[in-house]
Amino acid sequence: MPRIPKQNDSVNELATQIMERLSKRNIHTEMESSTILRISDYTFELSTKKYSVTMIGQHYIIPVSYGVDVLTDMILMVVTRSESKQIEIAAVNFVRKMGVPANLKGYHLLVIAICLAVYNTEYICNTEMLYTDIAKRRNISKCGVERCIRKAIEKAYDNSPDQIQDMFYYKITKPYCSEVISLAADSIRREYFSEEINRK
Incomplete structure (x- = not known):
């Protein structure tokens, strides 16, 4: 039956x-x-x-x-x-840890750049594409995005070079924008994404 x-x-x-x-x-x-x-x-x-x-x-x-x-x-x-919010918080924490002043326009643009790079690793190898996409979102020029992010990183480095050096795994002088975005995105990806997503 x-x-x-x-x-x-x-x-x-x-x-x-x-x-x-x-x-x-x-x-x-x-x-x-x-x-x-x-x-x-x-x-x-x-x-x-x-x-x-x-x-x-x-x-x-x-x-x-x-x-x-x-x-x-x-x-x-x-x-x-929930994941998107966690990624954004992690990006904000990274930028704050660097010592980037929150009143700078580059502070907010750097947070956006890191979040985008977490989800799309192509941005790390192609910052031109990254800046272009951010520019479209914020209605500013691509050069303006790069300039604001660069000035924010330079300001943080000038204020506390040792603090930024401690965040990198290798010896640096003043880090490039791409180095900061890459380090932040990789760190966040390892912390928040599962093994399946890391292998993607």
């Missing part, structure tokens, strides 16, 4: 499908139980009884009736939004 599928079986299958889709997006997911997925500090519980999303701290209870597409997108939105 064939086994009658239980409700938990379909939820488990849905959880597996979500995990597979997230894996393709380089999001490391663990299955704590047949109905609970864990991603970093977040847990997502698939519920057959709820009809709307319930959030308790970093624990989300989400209805299975939404379907695999909506559930996957919802989880991605929560996780990537």
Whole structure:
């Protein structure tokens, strides 16, 4: 006599499908139980009884009736939004540690440059492309972006050369913009990204 599928079986299958889709997006997911997925500090519980999303701290209870597409997108939105904020905070902390004055325009442009380079390593090898993309976002010239970032780094170095030297793994005089962006992006990527994303 064939086994009658239980409700938990379909939820488990849905959880597996979500995990597979997230894996393709380089999001490391663990299955704590047949109905609970864990991603970093977040847990997502698939519920057959709820009809709307319930959030308790970093624990989300989400209805299975939404379907695999909506559930996957919802989880991605929560996780990537959190990750983006963490990356931005890490970039700000790096720039502050360098001693760049926050009142300089280059301070904010350097934070943006680091965040972009974290997600796209091509920017590290091609700062012209990086400055062009930032210029479009901020409605200023590409040369203006480079100049502001360079002056911000020079100001920090002039104020405290030893502090900046301590942040680098090799002997430097006054670092180039690309060196600072590369060091910051690499450090943040190692700290916040999983092995899967690092191998990307």
